[in-house]
Amino acid sequence: MKPIYVAQCSELAASRPCESLDTGHPLYPSITMDHFNPSTVIPMMKMRRMDRASRMLIYTMKSMIDSDCEGWGLYVGTYSAGSDAVEQFLARYLDEGPLGANPMVFPNTVLNAAAGQAAIFYGLKGPNSTQCQNLLAGTAAVQAAFHHLQRNDLTVIAGAVDIVAEHQLRVWRGMHGYGSEFLIGEGVGLLKLSRRPSAVQLLGFSQGRLSTPVFQLPTGGEAWSQQYSVHCEKFGRPDRVYPFSFSAEQTEVQMTAEMNDIDRIELGANRGISSSLPVQAMVHACTHLKSGESADILAFGFAGDFLVTRIKRLTD
Numbered sequence: 468m469k470p471i472y473v474a475q476c477s478e479l480a481a482s483r484p485c486e487s488l489d490t491g492h493p494l495y496p497s498i499t500m501d502h503f504n505p506s507t508v509i510p511m512m513k514m515r516r517m518d519r520a521s522r523m524l525i526y527t528m529k530s531m532i533d534s535d536c537e538g539w540g541l542y543v544g545t546y547s548a549g550s551d552a553v554e555q556f557l558a559r560y561l562d563e564g565p566l567g568a569n570p571m572v573f574p575n576t577v578l579n580a581a582a583g584q585a586a587i588f589y590g591l592k593g594p595n596s597t598q599c600q601n602l603l604a605g606t607a608a609v610q611a612a613f614h615h616l617q618r619n620d621l622t623v624i625a626g627a628v629d630i631v632a633e634h635q636l637r638v639w640r641g642m643h644g645y646g647s648e649f650l651i652g653e654g655v656g657l658l659k660l661s662r663r664p665s666a667v668q669l670l671g672f673s674q675g676r677l678s679t680p681v682f683q684l685p686t687g688g689e690a691w692s693q694q695y696s697v698h699c700e701k702f703g704r705p706d707r708v709y710p711f712s713f714s715a716e717q718t719e720v721q722m723t724a725e726m727n728d729i730d731r732i733e734l735g736a737n738r739g740i741s742s743s744l745p746v747q748a749m750v751h752a753c754t755h756l757k758s759g760e761s762a763d764i765l766a767f768g769f770a771g772d773f774l775v776t777r778i779k780r781l782t783d
Contacts, residue, residue, distance in 0.1 A: 471616050473667040473778070475659040476750040479503055479527045480743070481652065497631045498652030498741075509588070518575035520548035521584035524628045527655040531624060532589050540593035540623040542612040543582040544604030544742050547653070548597075550632035552576045581628050593621055602712060603674075604629075604742035605656060606766050606774045609749065610672045612660055626657035627743040639740070649740060656746030658753070667753045670761070670777040673698035677771035695775070698763075702777045706760040709748035712767040749776060756780040 481498045488495045505514060505522040508529050514522060524543065552575035559567040574580060579597035586595050594615060598607040605627025612625035630653045639651050660669070677690050699705075745766035752762040761779040 468671070469617050469662060470664075471613050471660055471662060471669045472665040473658050473669065473749075473753050474622070474661050474663065474665050475531050476753050477527050477531050477655075477657045477659075478743075478747050478750045479523060479655040480747050481654060493633050494631055494636060496646050496650060497636055498650050498654075499631050500653055513588070516571055516575075517584055518549060518552040518580060519630045520545065520551075520581040520628045521575065523630070523653070523655050524581045524585045525588050527628075527657055528585055528589065528624060531657065531659050536622070537590055538593050538621055539591045540595065540612065540615065540621060541582050541586050541591055542594075542596045542598070542608040542615070542623060542625040543579075543585075544598040544600070544606070544608035544627040544746070545578055545581065545629055546599055546601050546604050546742050547629045547632065547635060548578050548581045549576050550635050551630060552580070554632055554634045593623070594619075600742075600772065601768045602740065602742055602745070603766050603768045603772055603774045605744075605746035606672075606742075606749075606764065606776055609658060609660075609669075609746065609776065610674075610774065613669055613672070616660060616662055620662050622659065622661045624657055624659050626655065626746045627741075628655045629653050629741040629743050652741040652744070654741055654743040654747060656743045656748075656750050658746070658749060664781075666782050667756070667778060667780050670702050670779055672777070673701070673775040675773060677773070691773075694773070695765075698775050698777075703761070705763040705777065707752065707756070707762040708765060709745075709752055709762060710765045710767075711745040711748050745774075745776075749778065752778055753780075758782060 481500050485499050485501045503526055505526045508526050552572050556572045556576055559569055578599050582595050582597045596611060598604050598611055600607045608627060609625045612623045616623060631651055639645055675694055745764050748764045756762055758780055764776040767773050
């Protein structure tokens with residue numbers, strides 16, 4: 468297995484529900500982005516043709532792009548990109564018929580629109596891939612990039628972008644515990660990966676599925692502990708754990724970390740359903756780990772899917 472290193476991290480994240488969202492707001496309650504200005508990066512004429520996810524991704528990538536980025540790859544995970552474009556396109560189509568369908572909006576109704584728009588904007592001609600695996604989409608994208616770099620020596624940006632759209636919010640509002648136990652959220656988390664040595668290294672991944680009801684977190688401590696023990700046998704026990712799901716404080720991840728005598732458990736500031744959250748945990752871990760420490764990013768999906776990413780800081 469060839470070593471893969473994290474050259475740079477970047478994120479765009481909201482740590483709490485925005486104060487601008489009140490009971491009369493169409494996105495109330497949710498965790499939304501209100502502190503980025505894509506017009507500082509994207510010309511207005513181009514921005515008109517982009518959906519929200521594309522704008523967020525391009526804005527966040529700006530600090531990671533070099534002058535010789537033409538051959539770079541881009542791996543993006545998402546479960547909600549294009550939701551706003553779908554809603555906008557269908558609303559006019561259903562109200563006005565075929566003549567109301569806006570052809571400028573249609574290209575952004577697909578999940579891979581953000582990755583495609585970002586690659587076109589920055590002139591990236593390397594591999595371009597989009598992963599969709601609910602909460603695990605971002606970590607799955609990092610994993611896919613990791614495996615691609617095993618066979619190819621290039622630079623890859625990997626991570627996740629998710630947005631909040633009105634129609635998806637209406638679905639989540641009907642779920643038990645929404646607004647008190649969890650919220651949906653949006654954000655971006657990105658890692659620049661390569662085989663060139665740097666301070667932080669990705670060591671490997673473990674993934675699988677536990678038998679749990681749909682839309683419930685794993686509830687069998689013994690089953691998850693057995694799965695996680697295999698990961699620890701292969702990579703050793705981490706110094707810190709960053710668990711992420713839509714209700715991190717109650718997950719089996721926390722219990723497992725305690726059972727395995729792991730010193731530090733970092734919950735992070737973000738609590739919302741977004742595939743960018745585990746990647747933001749990676750960004751946080753890569754930025755704050757001390758010399759020689761290691762960390763696991765533990766991410767759960769809706770039906771007991773899980774993906775564990777091990778990272779380690781090699782030098783100061």
